Amino acid sequence: MLKIEGLSKSxxxxxxxxxxxLDVKKGEIxxxxxxxxxxxSTLFNLISGVLKPxxxxxxxxxxxxxxxxxxxxxxxxxxxxxxxxxxFERMTVFENVQISIMAREKMNWNFFTPSSxxxxxxxxxxxxxxxxxxxxxxxxxxxxxxxxxxLEIAVALGGNPEFLxxxxxxxxxxxxxxxxxxxxxxxxxxxxxxxxxxCEHDMELVFAIASRIMVMTRGATLIQGSCDEVRGNQxxxxxxxxxxxxx
Amino acid sequence: xxxxxxxxSQVLVGLSRTTILFIVSSGxxxxxxxxxxxxxxxxxxxxxxAFMAFSVSHFFxxxxxxxxxxxxxxxxxxxxxxxxxxxxxxxxxxxxxxxxLLLLTFALSLIFGDLTKLVWGGEYKSVPVPQVFHGFxxxxxxxxxxxxxxxxxxVGPVVAVLLWLFVNKTKMGKIARAAAVDREMVSAVGINVxxxxxxxxxxxxxxxxxxGVLVAPTVSVTLGMDHTLIMETFLIxxxxxxxxxxxxxxxxxxxxxxxxxxxxxxxxFGIIFPYLAVVIVLMIKPTGLLKSTW
Amino acid sequence: xxxRGLSKRNWGIAAAVLAFLLLLPLFLPRFYVYQISLxxxxxxLATSLNIVxxxxxxxxxHHCVFYGMGGYATALFLTKTxxxxxxxxxxxGVFAAILSFLMGLITIRLSKLYFGMLQISLGSLVWxxxxxxxxxxxxxxxxxxxxxxxxxxxxxxxxxxxxxxxxLCLFVIYKILKSPFGSVLQGIxxxxxxxxxxxxxxxxxxxxxxxxxxxxxxxxxxxxVVVDRTVxxxxxxxxxxxxxxxxxxxxxxxxxxxxxxGAAIVIALRTFVSGFTVYWALVYGIVMIFVIxxxxxxxxxxxxxxxxxxxxxxxxxKG
Numbered sequence: 001m002l003k004i005e006g007l008s009k010s011x012x013x014x015x016x017x018x019x020x021x022l023d024v025k026k027g028e029i030x031x032x033x034x035x036x037x038x039x040x041s042t043l044f045n046l047i048s049g050v051l052k053p054x055x056x057x058x059x060x061x062x063x064x065x066x067x068x069x070x071x072x073x074x075x076x077x078x079x080x081x082x083x084x085x086x087x088f089e090r091m092t093v094f095e096n097v098q099i100s101i102m103a104r105e106k107m108n109w110n111f112f113t114p115s116s117x118x119x120x121x122x123x124x125x126x127x128x129x130x131x132x133x134x135x136x137x138x139x140x141x142x143x144x145x146x147x148x149x150x151l152e153i154a155v156a157l158g159g160n161p162e163f164l165x166x167x168x169x170x171x172x173x174x175x176x177x178x179x180x181x182x183x184x185x186x187x188x189x190x191x192x193x194x195x196x197x198x199c200e201h202d203m204e205l206v207f208a209i210a211s212r213i214m215v216m217t218r219g220a221t222l223i224q225g226s227c228d229e230v231r232g233n234q235x236x237x238x239x240x241x242x243x244x245x246x247x
Numbered sequence: 248x249x250x251x252x253x254x255x256s257q258v259l260v261g262l263s264r265t266t267i268l269f270i271v272s273s274g275x276x277x278x279x280x281x282x283x284x285x286x287x288x289x290x291x292x293x294x295x296x297a298f299m300a301f302s303v304s305h306f307f308x309x310x311x312x313x314x315x316x317x318x319x320x321x322x323x324x325x326x327x328x329x330x331x332x333x334x335x336x337x338x339x340x341x342x343x344x345x346x347x348l349l350l351l352t353f354a355l356s357l358i359f360g361d362l363t364k365l366v367w368g369g370e371y372k373s374v375p376v377p378q379v380f381h382g383f384x385x386x387x388x389x390x391x392x393x394x395x396x397x398x399x400x401x402v403g404p405v406v407a408v409l410l411w412l413f414v415n416k417t418k419m420g421k422i423a424r425a426a427a428v429d430r431e432m433v434s435a436v437g438i439n440v441x442x443x444x445x446x447x448x449x450x451x452x453x454x455x456x457x458x459g460v461l462v463a464p465t466v467s468v469t470l471g472m473d474h475t476l477i478m479e480t481f482l483i484x485x486x487x488x489x490x491x492x493x494x495x496x497x498x499x500x501x502x503x504x505x506x507x508x509x510x511x512x513x514x515x516f517g518i519i520f521p522y523l524a525v526v527i528v529l530m531i532k533p534t535g536l537l538k539s540t541w
Numbered sequence: 542x543x544x545r546g547l548s549k550r551n552w553g554i555a556a557a558v559l560a561f562l563l564l565l566p567l568f569l570p571r572f573y574v575y576q577i578s579l580x581x582x583x584x585x586l587a588t589s590l591n592i593v594x595x596x597x598x599x600x601x602x603h604h605c606v607f608y609g610m611g612g613y614a615t616a617l618f619l620t621k622t623x624x625x626x627x628x629x630x631x632x633x634g635v636f637a638a639i640l641s642f643l644m645g646l647i648t649i650r651l652s653k654l655y656f657g658m659l660q661i662s663l664g665s666l667v668w669x670x671x672x673x674x675x676x677x678x679x680x681x682x683x684x685x686x687x688x689x690x691x692x693x694x695x696x697x698x699x700x701x702x703x704x705x706x707x708x709l710c711l712f713v714i715y716k717i718l719k720s721p722f723g724s725v726l727q728g729i730x731x732x733x734x735x736x737x738x739x740x741x742x743x744x745x746x747x748x749x750x751x752x753x754x755x756x757x758x759x760x761x762x763x764x765x766v767v768v769d770r771t772v773x774x775x776x777x778x779x780x781x782x783x784x785x786x787x788x789x790x791x792x793x794x795x796x797x798x799x800x801x802x803g804a805a806i807v808i809a810l811r812t813f814v815s816g817f818t819v820y821w822a823l824v825y826g827i828v829m830i831f832v833i834x835x836x837x838x839x840x841x842x843x844x845x846x847x848x849x850x851x852x853x854x855x856x857x858x859k860g
């Protein structure tokens with residue numbers, strides 16, 4: 001479904017992502033792991049159109065989307081969530097998700113129907129599927145960290161994506177919240193048939209839900225394979241698992 | 248030949264105006280680049296500098312001695328005023344939104360404006376040109392240039408170099424540059440950012456005062472002389488690149504020269520040329536001509 | 542969420558204010574009616590700015606260009622053409638919207654401070670042209686003693702006309718801000734990057750908001766012609782833009798009625814304080830500093846915060 005070939009991006013001469021290739025098939029959950037500064041977030045920014053790649057191709061559903069603006073990529077069915085919570089701070093949980101659906105429904109040019117009367121059902125459905133129904137009227141700047149991370153995903157779901165990119169979905173979460181998040185991600189894949197690409201530092205979570213794993217280091221792909229292949233690989237153990245443990 | 252002379256004289260007039268614009272703008276650039284304050288009160292300090300120059304010069308008898316004392320004391324007076332404002336008001340607001348800082352500086356510009364009216368009254372004041380700079384020099388093509396304008400042309404580069412030395416060679420300048428990029432980082436390593444910020448603010452305002460003193464002998468010192476200047480300064484700083492001293496110099500050159508040449512070419516609409524220049528520059532280089540700090 | 546309409550108390554306040562405004566000219570001297578008209582005009586101007594400032598997060602530093610454009614368009618139509626008043630009046634908003642569109646095409650590429658500065662330079666260009674084009678705009682003198690039709694030429698007529706147009710505009714702006722368009726606009730304010738990520742063309746959306754803001758700014762300018770019968774270049778000088786910005790911030794730029802309240806405070810302050818001292822700007826500046834330090838969300842924001850805890854308690858009691 002998503003195929004990346006020879007993708008590169010440099011900042012002031014520093015190669016943040018160099019010649020990365022990746023292949024994600026429909027219905028898979030693929031994890032990208034690697035030490036801090038390996039280029040995971042840059043890779044996600046390139047795929048979702050926040051940054052423009054220097055070279056390489058990003059084929060999504062048979063079409064090269066490299067260099068397109070982010071709103072165009074979103075319309076093709078690819079949504080993402082962010083590592084640092086990146087939502088609409090002054091608005092309520094309900095409004096956050098609603099905006100995302102409005103954007104998909106091209107409703108942003110509707111000037112005269114009150115927002116409080118549109119898309120209620122669908123917004124509530126998404127909130128229910130992630131378990132935020134009760135907090136729908138809270139201003140999101142006042143939510144707990146765990147709830148904000150979940151809201152992050154809910155906003156991405158508003159675009160009704162086929163492909164979801166999650167950048168460290170459990171970063172900073174308490175252990176019990178992490179469990180809830182694992183269930184949520186698995187559920188999204190099983191129930192809605194979403195294809196998911198995510199990156200994560202929590203190895204337990206990675207091995208629990210990923211069907212395949214790609215390991216990145218210093219901007220380049222080290223290996224891509226199944227969980228067992230990655231676990232057994234000596235090079236991976238050297239740079240990542242064995243050596244300096246990152247939490 | 249006559250045309251060329253005219254152009255040359257306009258360029259020289261433009262250059263001495265550029266010097267004033269540069270000195271005031273470099274102070275603004277420092278404040279905007281490091282502290283991120285869009286300081287509307289900067290123009291008021293320039294005006295107060297000019298009025299203080301009048302008072303000091305008057306106190307010392309108005310002659311040459313008066314001017315030199317004004318050049319020395321008035322910027323210091325402005326610096327003290329700005330230090331009070333920074334410690335009493337600004338330092339509490341650095342974490343707030345830019346618009347709130349803008350609002351505060353606007354409030355201060357109103358207060359400073361009225362205080363100036365209260366202290367010096369509404370009449371025009373003039374500061375005499377010191378004896379040494381009376382008279383003219385004939386430059387290329389036999390065109391006479393006032394000596395004072397040549398003096399201004401010499402002051403500009405001196406200020407530029409001193410400021411460059413401060414920003415690049417002193418410890419405080421280096422800290423200020425680092426703080427412009429990442430405030431938390433600098434305070435995390437145990438440096439008292441607050442003091443550095445106060446120093447940068449005061450130096451920036453001192454430059455506004457200096458600009459006021461230098462301009463005083465060439466214009467009539469009056470209320471409202473800050474109005475057009477403050478916007479011109481903003482545009483110069485943005486055009487040159489925030490926090491970049493050489494950018495302020497280039498910006499001031501573009502602004503000053505397009506102004507003086509524009510008026511010569513098309514007297515009626517000459518005043519639109521500098522704005523046009525800013526629009527063109529920002530369309531080509533949206534974040535200014537030279538590297539900005541943020 | 543479903544109960545976003547006005548509460549009973551707010552309806553009460555609205556009705557009282559409306560009744561006051563309607564009855565006002567019957568018992569107030571002409572001078573004060575004129576001041577209230579000015580409050581309405583500046584209030585509409587500030588509210589139109591707030592469409593992009595408070596709701597869009599755009600640093601629209603030179604909004605008065607559209608105000609001046611509207612005023613000049615209406616004034617020029619009235620003095621130079623024989624077209625009916627309605628056409629001349631409408632020309633204000635339309636021309637301001639066109640100008641806003643053209644300026645927006647250029648400025649939209651930048652953001653925040655850079656956007657504001659580019660806008661100031663473009664706006665100053667327009668100001669300089671109007672300031673110097675003596676043969677057409679009257680140059681620095683402006684245009685005075687503009688003839689108005691009988692309906693709006695009397696002080697009372699012009700007051701009621703201003704009131705009606707302002708209320709209509711406020712109603713439309715309110716509707717727009719509460720529509721999906723407005724919700725998306727607020728989303729962009731909070732987080733432009735994420736807005737793009739959920740599929741919104743941020744630049745086009747902001748451009749539309751700029752045109753709308755420009756249009757209503759222009760209408761305010763046309764209203765000024767009706768109130769004062771003059772136009773002058775200072776209407777689009779940058780200091781006025783800053784003052785209108787201040788009105789939004791003082792009143793509360795995240796509240797719909799904040800800018801209107803801000804305009805009322807500023808103009809009332811100026812009218813009353815300048816009555817007994819020439820140093821009214823000093824008082825004004827001190828009041829502003831007070832607001833900055835003690836009412837960070839503006840006057841309206843402050844009062845709503847004061848009322849909220851009571852509401853929260855009521856809900857808790859029910860639960």
